[in-house]
Amino acid sequence: MSTNVFAYAAPAAHAPLERTTIPRRTVGEHDVLIEIAYAGICHSDIHQARDGWGEGIFPMVPGHEIAGVVTETGPGVTRHKVGDRVGVGCFVDSCRACDYCRQGLEQYCVQGMTGTYNALDRNGEPTYGGYSTHIVVDENYTVRIPDGLALDVAAPLLCAGVTLYSPLVHWKAGPGKNVAIVGLGGLGHMGVKIAHALGAEVTVLSQSLRKQEDGLRLGADHFHATSDPETFEKLAGTFDLIVSTVSAPLDLGAYLSLLKTDGAMVNVGAPEEPVSLNLFSVIGGRKTLAGSMIGSIAETQDMLDFCAEHGLGADIELIRADQINEAYERVLKSDVRYRFVIDAATI
Incomplete structure (x- = not known):
């Protein structure tokens, strides 16, 4: 039985999202x-609602950056209690x-992880995401949000935060490492913050200098415009690690030329x-x-902590x-600093 x-939801590909009702399963x-x-x-969310990554499942309720409070638990739940953030x-x-699930790398599950939305669950039912008032989730796929984080600024960490934290930690960003973040958007701004907190020397590579003041405020040590050909000459052989957050094709050869010997360029866009x-x-x-896809449940908890x-x-x-x-259109124009967050009380 469901509620x-x-x-x-987007009723079809490219269609505007509209208010509706969706079923949520009974708490198991x-x-x-x-x-x-x-x-x-x-x-x-925009890629999937507009079939940019392949044919979607409609109606689609996007949203995989979800922060909230537990209001009911199943009888076997041990990780969370009512009232937990x-x-x-x-x-x-x-x-x-599979080997990856047992290693705590569920995002690389051999059979495929079940997406929070635009996926079919193990019973063949479509999953619906966070643009809704409630969601029912297995306790093993939820994480605790520490009291020191407000829920509104914590929500984007559930994707943007861990998507940058995972490769920065895996490729050992830290003191003595020169790290570049390509793109200063929803992903990139968290990459700058996290790389700086890890102790790395951080450079932002952005199309223009328009966001330079923001980049330095967020923790970058340097900021360069990639539209200036001199940038690639001046920074050749500079970086141990480059993390690209952009979802547009790049001249990969140009960016790879910025790496030191044995350096890595990791794509998350x-x-x-x-x-x-x-x-x-x-x-x-x-x-x-290389590439890196989001992060595991354990990594997500580590990132939040x-x-x-x-x-x-x-x-x-x-x-x-x-x-x-309106927010979707503004994201496509890079007109947000740096993440839109929906107040679910208005749904």
């Missing part, structure tokens, strides 16, 4: 019912049996179009071109639910 709750043995307080708007990120289940690469860009200098310890939240613009469609 209907209010939500904002290991489930928690979460009253959603805030939900971030991620660029991937919790978060839900990009996935709500995985096979739990996902362009809809294929990109090309001259392999000599990685052969010379024994460089690595780290952000609370260092006083890091997302820079947000709080909006009403009836402003979602």
Whole structure:
């Protein structure tokens, strides 16, 4: 048996989102019912609602940056209790049996993780995301939001935060490391904050100097415009690690030229179009071109604890639910600093 709750959904690809109701399953043995307080708007919500990454499941309720409070628990729940502040990120289940799930790398589940939205759950039912008033999630796929983090600025950390934290930690950003963040948007601004807090020397590579003041305020040591060809000459062989957050195709060879020998360029932004690469860009200098996908449940908890310890939240613009469609257009124009967050009380 299910319960209907209010939500904002895209009825079809490219269609404006509209208020509707969706079913939420009855709370099971290991489930928690979460009253959603805030939900971030991620660029991937737009990609999926507009079929940018392939055919979607409609009606679609996007949203995988969810912060709220537990209002009911199943009889077998041990991780959370009613009243706990919790978060839900990009996935709500995985096979739990493959090597990656057993290693705590559920995002790389061999059978495929179950996305928080635009996916089919293990029973073949569509999943609906955080642009809604409530969500039911297995306790093992929820995380605790520390008291030191306000729920509104914590919501974007459930995707944007861990998407940057995971590669920065995996590739050992820290003291003595020169790190570049490509793009200063919803992902990139958290990359700057986290890389700085880890102790790395941080450079922002942005199309123009328009956001330079913001970049330095957020913790960057240097800021350069990639539209200036001299940038690539001046910074050649500079970085140990480059993390690209942009979802548009880049001249990968140009960016790889900025790496030191044995440096790595890690992509977390996902362009809809294929990109090309001259392999000599990685052969010379024994460089690595890599990707990283969100983070595990354990990493997400580590990231939240780290952000609370260092006083890091997302820079947000709080909006009403009836402003979602306008927010989508503004995201596409890079007209947000730096993450839209929906007040779920307005849904």
